[in-house]
Amino acid sequence: MNRIEQRFLDLRAAGRKGLVVYIGAGDPNLSATEALATAFDQAGVDILELGVPFSDPLADGIVNQLAAQRGLESGTTPPKVLQSIQRIRTQSEIPIVLYIYFNLLHRVGVDRFIREAAAAGVDGLLVLDLPPEESVDYEALMVTAGLCPIYLIAPTTPEARIAFIAPRAKGFIYYISREGVTGMQSKVSSTIAEMTRLIRAHSQTPIAVGFGISNADQAREVAAHAEAIVVGSAIVSRIAEHGHSPDLVPRVASFVAELSQAIRSLPSSLPPS
């Protein structure tokens, strides 16, 4: 079974919430990415979302833009990211999602990219700028390769569109809790309860909520409404700060463990099946 789907089944059985962590691949370099991935696995991260650096990350706020820039500067290319994932797979079975802009798939061919990603040990793709209307054969190729197509739902997504998107998502549905780019914020969005209810009306697929969660309190607040939470910029900004310090990995991992701890105590919102 796909590692993401398996993880959500395990979480549900254990009555726990999931923690999805985003970092930019190759920031500050790919060996750091590999070390972080295995440390995150031990620190209680349920799913690792790896941003593949792109020259024009128009859905990202400044923190993740700078991470992509550092990734590109360290020579990170999509094939090198896949090689890193192969190395991670010798140590860890942590589910991995690539957060990626469509041109990077399109350039080598969607079919080839998906096959190579699956072979490297990737479990899902979140293609930022590929709405289902444009995905043509993408979904079929993903399913054939055993990968989960992760789709976004936004506060601007009307219910009719939720009904269109939600059934196509596999693994989890990513609800982005506010209009905007990735980045931290001081207050949790007020749309979450209402929107997660709407999404549930159209799908059994677990929901992960993200965009703007920056500390343990917010993590706990958001996790009350979903099967998982996603934390990105708050971690990326710590990598930016400690990127060249010898204790980068323990520092970031201890922040991640704190987040994991904060949501562990919450009961699963879906009854165990």
Next chain:
Amino acid sequence: MSSTQYATPSMPDAQGHFGPFGGRYVPETLVHPLQQLEDEYWRAQQDPDFQQELDYYLREFVGRPTPLYYAERLTRELGGAKIYLKREDLLHTGAHKINNAMGQVLLARRMGKTRIIGETGAGQHGVATATVAAMFGMQCVIYMGAVDCKRQELNVYRMKMLGAEVVAVKAGQQTLKEAVNEAMRDWVTHVRSTHYILGTAYGAHPYPVMVRNFHRIIGDEARRQILEQEKRLPDILIACVGGGSNAIGLFYPFLNDPSVRMLGIEAGGEGILPERHAARFQGGSLGVLQGTRSYILQDAFGQIQLTHSVSAGLDYAAVGPEHAWLRDEKRVDYDYATDTEALDAFMRLARLEGIIPALESAHAVAGAIKVAPNLSKDALIIVNLSGRGDKDVMHAAQQIGLKLPD
């Protein structure tokens, strides 16, 4: 020549595809707002009140129609085809860009938006957007690459005088592409209150078709004018191609006339070497950038490449999807002019015709300078003079070493 219909209501299709190009490749947050924009645009297009209001402002404020002017001395000097200039440079604010900005601001008002944003390269679209925002008392923010702010300084001051906030974008190569990224980030964040007036025939559906339709008035007028003046259709249309708005505006009403050839001129920069030009049809390949599928300048992994042009408005890594389709259909030819050729055309038009063109438009003039001598004296060329060159005077003076008198 084939008699295929290239201008038809089914192009683009309902999803904004021109053949394999175009579409709507955006983050989910923007999908529904783009759908709403599209719905409102089609409603407005059918609404006689909207058309009447737009016509009124185009005539009384923007200054339409523009002349189709016979460039007699340039024609004589080149010794071939007769050259006409479509004088978009005479429009209020100095370029064709305001045709689209005016249309979109009226649309934004219909949608109840209170805030306008835009991106700009040469600053002409930024000035046009700041202008229409001022006219209607709307808040306005313009994103412009920091490098472009420097080389088009005059337009930065104009935008500020018009009450717009100008944000200098410092990411990447600090030119038009980065300004578009930043405008899209703003839009995604403020989409409920804000309309994004995209300045070229590019981006996610419905922008390419909507921007083209707001500019087709250029070609509609030119067609009527040349039929009046010469009693026949032109042989060649020439326009510069950044994203492609002035070119598609001129070309579109002639697409179904098989006898009319069309030539788009891209920015050849310092020649077709990696990162030294912006000629997407020379060095580019199929890709997806900033909402649409088209020809883009990219590396083997799909990272967008650096570009270069003396002209900020043409210095962009991608070309509008309708142009990509017209080129693959072989309906329109695309060539390029280098920085040197454009500067030469800039000076020649000034000295021969008393018209200082925008550096962007000078690329189209350079195209005519190449083509006209090889044509007979009764051939007719229409060059889209998309803008005037006030903004480029300082830059060009430095390039050619003009000095103030002692």
